[in-house]
Amino acid sequence: MKAIGEPLHDSQVPACAWRIRITKTGATKYMSHLDFVRTIERSVRRAGLPITLSGGFNPRPRMSFAPALPVGVSSNSEFVDILLKEAVDANEATLRLNEFLPQGMRVISSEILPPNMPALSAIIQAASYRFELHGETQVRLDCVLTGIQRILERDSILIERVTPKGIRRVDIRPLIYEMRIDAHDSRVSVYATVASGSQGNVRPFDLGKVILESGGIENSGIFLDITREGLYTFYDGRLCLP
Amino acid sequence: MEIDPELLEKILMNVEKPIRYVGGEWNATRKRHDDVDVKVLLAFPDTYEIGMSHLGLRILYSILNSRDDVVCERTFMPWIDMYDAMRSSGIPLYSLESRLPAGDFDIIGFSLQYELSYTNVLAMLDLAGIPQLASSRGEDEPLIIAGGPSVYNPEPVADFIDAILIGEGEDAIEEIVDVYKDGKAGGMSRLELLQTLAEIPGVYVPSFYRVSYFSDGRIKEIEPTNPAASYPVKKRVVRDLNQAEYPCQVVTPLTEIIHDRAVLEVFRGCARGCRFCQAGMVYRPVRERAPDKVLELAEAVLKNTGYDEVSLMSLSSADYSHVRDVCSNLLDKHGDMGVSVSLPSLRVDSFSVDLAKEVQRGRRTGLTFAPEAGTQRLRNVINKGVTCEDLIHAATLAFSEGWHSLKLYFMIGLPTETEDDLRGIVDMAKETLACGRRELKQAGIRKAPEVTVSVASFVPKAHTPFQWQPQLPREELLQRQAYLKKHLRGKGLRLTWHDVNTSFLEAVLSRGSRRMGAVIEAAYRRGCKFDAWDSEFDLDKWMPGFELADISPEFYGNTEWEYNDILPWDHISCGVSKEFLIQEAERAKSGVLTPDCRFGPCSRCGVCVNLEVSPKVMSGARKEVSE
Numbered sequence A: 001m002k003a004i005g006e007p008l009h010d011s012q013v014p015a016c017a018w019r020i021r022i023t024k025t026g027a028t029k030y031m032s033h034l035d036f037v038r039t040i041e042r043s044v045r046r047a048g049l050p051i052t053l054s055g056g057f058n059p060r061p062r063m064s065f066a067p068a069l070p071v072g073v074s075s076n077s078e079f080v081d082i083l084l085k086e087a088v089d090a091n092e093a094t095l096r097l098n099e100f101l102p103q104g105m106r107v108i109s110s111e112i113l114p115p116n117m118p119a120l121s122a123i124i125q126a127a128s129y130r131f132e133l134h135g136e137t138q139v140r141l142d143c144v145l146t147g148i149q150r151i152l153e154r155d156s157i158l159i160e161r162v163t164p165k166g167i168r169r170v171d172i173r174p175l176i177y178e179m180r181i182d183a184h185d186s187r188v189s190v191y192a193t194v195a196s197g198s199q200g201n202v203r204p205f206d207l208g209k210v211i212l213e214s215g216g217i218e219n220s221g222i223f224l225d226i227t228r229e230g231l232y233t234f235y236d237g238r239l240c241l242p
Numbered sequence B: 001m002e003i004d005p006e007l008l009e010k011i012l013m014n015v016e017k018p019i020r021y022v023g024g025e026w027n028a029t030r031k032r033h034d035d036v037d038v039k040v041l042l043a044f045p046d047t048y049e050i051g052m053s054h055l056g057l058r059i060l061y062s063i064l065n066s067r068d069d070v071v072c073e074r075t076f077m078p079w080i081d082m083y084d085a086m087r088s089s090g091i092p093l094y095s096l097e098s099r100l101p102a103g104d105f106d107i108i109g110f111s112l113q114y115e116l117s118y119t120n121v122l123a124m125l126d127l128a129g130i131p132q133l134a135s136s137r138g139e140d141e142p143l144i145i146a147g148g149p150s151v152y153n154p155e156p157v158a159d160f161i162d163a164i165l166i167g168e169g170e171d172a173i174e175e176i177v178d179v180y181k182d183g184k185a186g187g188m189s190r191l192e193l194l195q196t197l198a199e200i201p202g203v204y205v206p207s208f209y210r211v212s213y214f215s216d217g218r219i220k221e222i223e224p225t226n227p228a229a230s231y232p233v234k235k236r237v238v239r240d241l242n243q244a245e246y247p248c249q250v251v252t253p254l255t256e257i258i259h260d261r262a263v264l265e266v267f268r269g270c271a272r273g274c275r276f277c278q279a280g281m282v283y284r285p286v287r288e289r290a291p292d293k294v295l296e297l298a299e300a301v302l303k304n305t306g307y308d309e310v311s312l313m314s315l316s317s318a319d320y321s322h323v324r325d326v327c328s329n330l331l332d333k334h335g336d337m338g339v340s341v342s343l344p345s346l347r348v349d350s351f352s353v354d355l356a357k358e359v360q361r362g363r364r365t366g367l368t369f370a371p372e373a374g375t376q377r378l379r380n381v382i383n384k385g386v387t388c389e390d391l392i393h394a395a396t397l398a399f400s401e402g403w404h405s406l407k408l409y410f411m412i413g414l415p416t417e418t419e420d421d422l423r424g425i426v427d428m429a430k431e432t433l434a435c436g437r438r439e440l441k442q443a444g445i446r447k448a449p450e451v452t453v454s455v456a457s458f459v460p461k462a463h464t465p466f467q468w469q470p471q472l473p474r475e476e477l478l479q480r481q482a483y484l485k486k487h488l489r490g491k492g493l494r495l496t497w498h499d500v501n502t503s504f505l506e507a508v509l510s511r512g513s514r515r516m517g518a519v520i521e522a523a524y525r526r527g528c529k530f531d532a533w534d535s536e537f538d539l540d541k542w543m544p545g546f547e548l549a550d551i552s553p554e555f556y557g558n559t560e561w562e563y564n565d566i567l568p569w570d571h572i573s574c575g576v577s578k579e580f581l582i583q584e585a586e587r588a589k590s591g592v593l594t595p596d597c598r599f600g601p602c603s604r605c606g607v608c609v610n611l612e613v614s615p616k617v618m619s620g621a622r623k624e625v626s627e
Helices: A026-030 A033-047 A090-099 A141-153 A204-214 B005-012 B055-065 B080-089 B115-128 B169-185 B190-198 B291-305 B323-337 B350-360 B376-381 B388-400 B419-442 B474-487 B500-510 B516-525 B543-548 B553-557 B578-589 B607-611
Strands: A016-024 A063-065 A074-084 A107-113 A126-135 A158-163 A166-171 A176-184 A187-195 A222-235 A238-240 B038-044 B070-076 B107-111 B143-147 B163-165 B209-213 B219-224 B262-265 B309-313 B340-342 B367-372 B405-412 B450-457 B493-497
Touching (some): A016 A090, A026 A074, A033 A063, A033 A074, A033 A090, A074 A107, A090 A107, A126 A204, A141 A176, A141 A187, A141 A204, A187 A204, A187 A222, A204 A222, B005 B080, B038 B169, B055 B070, B055 B169, B055 B262, B080 B115, B107 B115, B107 B169, B115 B516, B163 B169, B163 B190, B169 B190, B291 B309, B291 B323, B323 B340, B323 B350, B340 B350, B350 B388, B367 B388, B376 B419, B388 B405, B388 B419, B405 B474, B419 B474, B419 B493, B450 B474, B474 B493, B500 B516, B516 B543
Parallel strands (some): A074 A222, B038 B107, B107 B143, B143 B163, B262 B309, B309 B340, B367 B405, B405 B450, B450 B493
Antiparallel strands (some): A016 A074, A016 A107, A063 A074, A126 A187, A158 A166, A176 A187, A222 A238, B209 B219
16 A cells, blocks of 8 residues: 555656547537647546556646647647557547547547657647638628639738737748638638648638638628648658648 | 527637537536426526536536436526627527526526625526516516525525525425426416425525514514415525435536536534634534545546546535545545545644645645634634644644645634734734744755735624624724735735725625615616626725615624624524524633534534434544533
C-alpha cells in the first residue's frame, strides 16, 4: 500500500502514441480549445483507456493537439495524439472511445504510432476549411464566384490583427493555397486550403470576412457556417494528412 | 416548439462562451416529451458555471429523470449579452436538453441559493414570457416552485412563487410531482392543485397566508387563510443519507465550471453552532454517510464522469468521522490514474493541516482558515470555539510543510464588536505572517510568506441566534474597513473586503418581509440583474423601489428587533426552536460557549424532537437527545 501524501508521480513511460482523427461538430463546436482538451481527457478516462500521466504533483494525461480551432468553427478532422501505457488495437480503442464521447465528437480513424512522435502542433502546416453560406435572402452564386476570383487575383490581402502589442497587419494572400466553389441545390460552399500553424496562419473567420467583402455581400444578412475539413503537413511538396 | 436553430446559431456566434447555452453534455438526459406525464424544468438563477456546480440541482435532476413518467431538464440565467440578444430576437428562456421554451414545461423549479439572485428569478420569468406575480398567472401557466437555503425566509419572494419547498428535496420532490400528475389527470384547477400541494409536509404556499403589519413595519399577524395551510411549515429532512438517492450519472459539462470535479457529500448538517451561521442551524442534525457508501459512490461518479478530482463535501469536512480512511482509500485506489482529493472548509487546527498535506500531495495551492473574529472574547460571543493558539499551531504546521500563502477569513460588524476586536484581526494576521517568516526560514524555504485577510461584513440571517441583531450602518462598516486597510499594510499582507452596499442589501433581503416583493420587482424594472456580481450590482437602482413601496430598508437591515416581535419567517420552522435561539442569543451576550452535540451534551436545539430525527455519526454510539 502506498502511504498517502507520498508524491508518487514520476512521468509514466508510454508504449505508443494513439493518433486519432476526430470530429467536433454540433454543440461541441462551441467548446474552446481548452474545453476540447478537457473533454478528450475525460472521455478517455471514462472509456478506461490506459492513459500515460505526466510527472509532478499535478499529473496530466500526456496528449498532443493540432493547432486550436476557433470557438464556433466545426471540424470533421481534428487530430490528437494520446500517449498510452500499453499497446492497444486501434480499431477496438476507436469503438471504445466512441461509446464515451459526447454527441458531435466521433473518432473517424486512428492509428498506433511509436511514442516519440513530434508534437502535432509542430508538424501541422495547412488546413482546409469549408465556408457554407446561409441567409434569409438567396445567396447569389455569381457574387460569390466574383468574390473568390478577386481574392485569387490579388497579390496581397492585408488583415488587421489585434495583439497585446497593438494592431498588427498580416498579408494572408500568400497563405491561401487554393480556393474553390461548390454549389448544389440552394447551397453554396467555398472550400479553401490555407496555411495553418506556427509558420503562418490564416484564421478562418478572417478569411470568411474577406470572402463576404470581396463578393460585396457583407451586409446582406448572409452568414457563414465554417467547418475545418482537413489538417495537413507538407511532404515532398504535397499536402498529406499527418 | 423548439427554438429556431438558425436564429439561435446566429446569436451564439456573437456572445461570450456560447457553450453555456447549447447543452449536449455527457450524461444529460434526453426524453421524448410526449412519453411522459410531468415535464419539470430546473431553473438556476445564476450563470451556467455556478448552477452546474450545485449539488442540489444534480440530485433533483437525477431523481426526477430516473422516473419514466417525468422528464427533467435544465436552464440557467443567460449572461447579460445573451439575455439581451435573446430579448431582441424574441428567443424565450429555453431548456438546454430539448431547447423547448420554459413556458412549455409543467413545473419550473427555481433554486434559491442567495438573496441577491432574486432579480434573476424575475428576469428568467420575464424572458420565459411567464407573468412574474403568482397571482397573475393563469390556469395553463407552468407551476413555479422554489427551494434552497434562501427559502428559510421565503417572504421576499412570496409574491412570485406558487409553492415553496422548505428543506431537503430528495423525497418531497417526488411527492410534488405525484400530486401534480394526479391533479392534471383529475382536471384539478390551479387553486385545487395548490391546496393539495400545501398538504405535503414542507410545502409552503405563500398565497394561503395573510400578513398584517403595524405602522412601524413590524408584523402584527401571520395568518393562514386556507385550511390546507399548516402553521408552522416544518422543513423536510432526510433521515438517513445512506438510503437517500445520490446522483452517479452526473452531467459532465463541456466547459469549465466553478466546482469542476466529482462531489461526494460526506455528511449533511453541522452542529458547531456558530451563532451567525444560517447553514449551521437550518441543516441540522448532522447526518453522516457511511464510509463504504462514500467510496462506492465516489467510484461510480469518477467512472461515469471521467473527472480526476473528488471533493469530499460538507459544511466542515475535517469533522467527518472517517475523513482520513476515506481519503487514503480514494488515493490508494485512484491515485495511479492521477485522481486527487480535495477537502473544502477545513477547521483551524493541525489535524486539518495534516489532512490537507496528505490529500494535496505537495500541491501547495494555498490554505484557508476562518477564525471569524479577532479576539477570544468575540469568538466566544459567536461560539467559534477557536483560539489564537489553534491558529498559530495550524499556521506553524502549514508553513513548516511548505505552504507559503495562507488566507484568513474574518467578519466585521459582529454584535458587540469594538476597536479591540478589529485590532485583534490585525494582530492575528501579523502574528501569522511572523510565524510564516520564522518557519519558512527554518525549513530553508526561500519564499516570502503571504497572509491574505478576507473580511466579510456580518449579515443577520433568519433562524440564527443573531436574527434579531442589526447590521451596522454602512458608514460604520466603511470606517471599520478603513481601520483594517490602514493597519493591515506591509510586505506579505493582503486585505480583501466585501462591498458594503452589497452586504446591506443582503441584510435587508435576508430579514425582509413579504413587502420586499414590490421592491424586488421595481429593482428588476430598473434593470437590476446579477446583483451578486460586483460588476453588475448598483444599489442606486434599488433605492427608488424602497421609496416607492414606502419601505425603510434600514428597518430590515439596521434595526435591532425584539424577541417577542413576530418575525417575517415565524411560520417557517427549520426544527431549531425559537427558545433555543433566544437562549443562544443570551449566551452570546455573556460570552458563554455552547458545545457541539457530537462531542458534548445535547444542546437542546430542538431539531431532533421537532422533526423526529436523530444525529448520525458513524464512529460513535448514537447520542441521546434530551427533550
